[in-house]
Amino acid sequence: MNIVIVGAGEVGTHIASQLVAEQKDVVIIEKDPECAAKASNMLDCLVITGEGSNVDILKQAGAENADIFIAATSVDEVNMISCFVAGSAFNTPVKIARVRNVDYMRGGLLKNSSIGIDYLVNPEIEAAFDIVQTVLHGASSGIFAFQGTNAQLRDFLVKDDSIFNGVLVKDIRSIIDQNFIIAGVLRNEMLHIPKGDFQILTGDHIYIVALGKSFNKILTRAGMTVDKLKRIVLVGGGLIGKHIAGMLIEDGKDVRIIEKDYERCKELSALYPEATVINGNISDQDVFEEENIAYTDAIITTTQSEELNILAGVYAKSKGVKRAVALIDKLNYTTLATNLGIDSCISAKLSSVDAILKFIRKGNIKNVYTIFEGQAEAIEFIVGSSNKNIIGKKIMDLKFPSGCLIIAVQRHRKTIIPTGSLVIEEGDSIITFAAHDEISRLEELFNK
Incomplete structure (x- = not known):
């Protein structure tokens, strides 16, 4: 697969690094020489210095042979024009643009084939959406709520007094007495896909997959509180904050918004009369005291x-606030924030990467979720009639790559946390958990 990426910022380089590791042919176009040099030193792919909308530069990048064209710069118009040129001059089959301005998305660009954009991805x-899903599921840890299913993947930090500490993976289910799967263990910044004899240690982050109703029991058994979050304080009324407020209010949450810009406060008050909008600076300690923030269930920053x-x-x-969710784009801040007590960290850039990867992945892929900075992915496949190699077979009999697991199956309206004896049926929606270097082999399995 040949892929051209315009923009060597964090989104572009993150996508490129994952695709290069999967031995895809990737070319990056970046107009800033310093940024281009940095990407060239970091990635094992061709990096061209130039404008992504320049026909000669696109020709140099091999756009005529590209299967996918991704415009991921920080400028909407550059991304859209680059896609237009790639489509009109080189007839590139799939064009993906990162676009922040929602007005462009409302304008019907996707229906206008002359523009040449197949998919728009809005980071905000x-x-x-990821933040709201986290809050709706309690924000007790890092949460991936798989859309259209009852399955969730959560990460837990193992502390000294944890019941998981020192226990072998094969013995944990008998201790918890619930149906779940340990999909991965993060130890010293390295992700492991554990076997039964893998021992859990203090400081590990363990990734557990279970049904939503089971997680309450798992959390309780693990000595963690299970809270329903009703009263939410939202700090920051920018683009992301505005979207979050709307979704939380629609879900019936009691929302208070703290925003330091007075004009933006007026806009938010008019847009969301159900919310309490406070003109203030969260760095001012008096705001915490005057607004009784300590008595709320969760804070989203x-x-x-x-x-x-x-x-x-x-x-x-x-x-005294029960849960804290923070928007963090510097990936090296995530571990720090978690260690300091932040319950969930969401990155707009990683959320964009997830959305873009969903369009890139081959086969009947419904969703893609990036796990811990791309070391693994949870990928949701739809089993079609062409998947004769897996239909009618037990999971234990599938020739799965060693770093891959089937962690959930959605069959009709029922979500199943599978065992090895489960037989795959046509129409099943299968959620897999895969180490990054095994994703290509996993795609091959589902595309035979």
């Missing part, structure tokens, strides 16, 4: 300062 909407998002969340929890 993707991140807002979405300001443009990642440091402030972390600090505000940590401070809120020290004052």
Whole structure:
């Protein structure tokens, strides 16, 4: 598969690094020489310095042979024009544009074939959706709620007094007495797909897959509180905050928005009369006291300062707020924030990467979820009539790559946490958990 990516920022390079590791042919176009040089040193792929909308540059990048064209710069118009040129000059089959302005998405561009964009990805909407899903499921840890199913994947930090500490993976289910799967263990920044003799240790992050109703029992058994989050404080009324507020209000949550810009406060008040909008700066300690933030269930911090998002969340929890969710794009901040007590970290850039990867992956793929900075992915496949190699077979009999697991199956309206004896049927929606270097082999299995 040949892929051209315009933009060597964090989104572009993150996508490129994953695709290069899967031995896809990737070319990056970046107009900034310094940024291009950095990407060239970091990635094992061709990086061309130039404009992504320049026909000669696109020709140099091999756009005429590209299967997929991704425009992922920080400028909407550059991304859309680049896709238009790739489509009109080179007839590239699939064009994907990262677009932040929702007005472009409302304008029917997807229906206008002359524009040449097949898929639009909005970072703010993707991140807002991920944050809301996290809050709706309790925000007790990192949560991936698989759309259209009752299955969830959550990550737990193993502490000294945890019942998981020192236990072998094969023995954990008997201790918890619930049906679940340990999909992965993160130890010292490295992700492991554990076998039964893998021992859980203090400091590990374990990724557990179970049905939503089972998680309440798992959390309780593990000594963690299970809270329903009703009263939400949202810090930051920008694009992401605005989307989050709307979704939470629609779900019946009691939402208070803290925004330091007065004009934006007026806009938010008019847009969401059900919410309480407060004109204030979260870095001012008096705001916490005057607004009784300590008595709320959760705080969501979405300001443009990642440091402030972390600090505000940590401070809120020290004052009694049950859960803290922070918007963080610097990936190296995620571990720090978690260790400081932030319950869930969401990255708009990683949310965009997930959305783009969904369009790139081959086969009957419904959804893609990036796990811990791309070290693994949860990929949802639809079993079609062409998948003769897996239909009618037990999971234990499938020739699965060693770093891959089937963690959930959606059959009709029922979600199943499978055992090895489950027989795959046509129409099943299968959620897999795969180490990054095994994804190509997994795709081959589902595309025979």
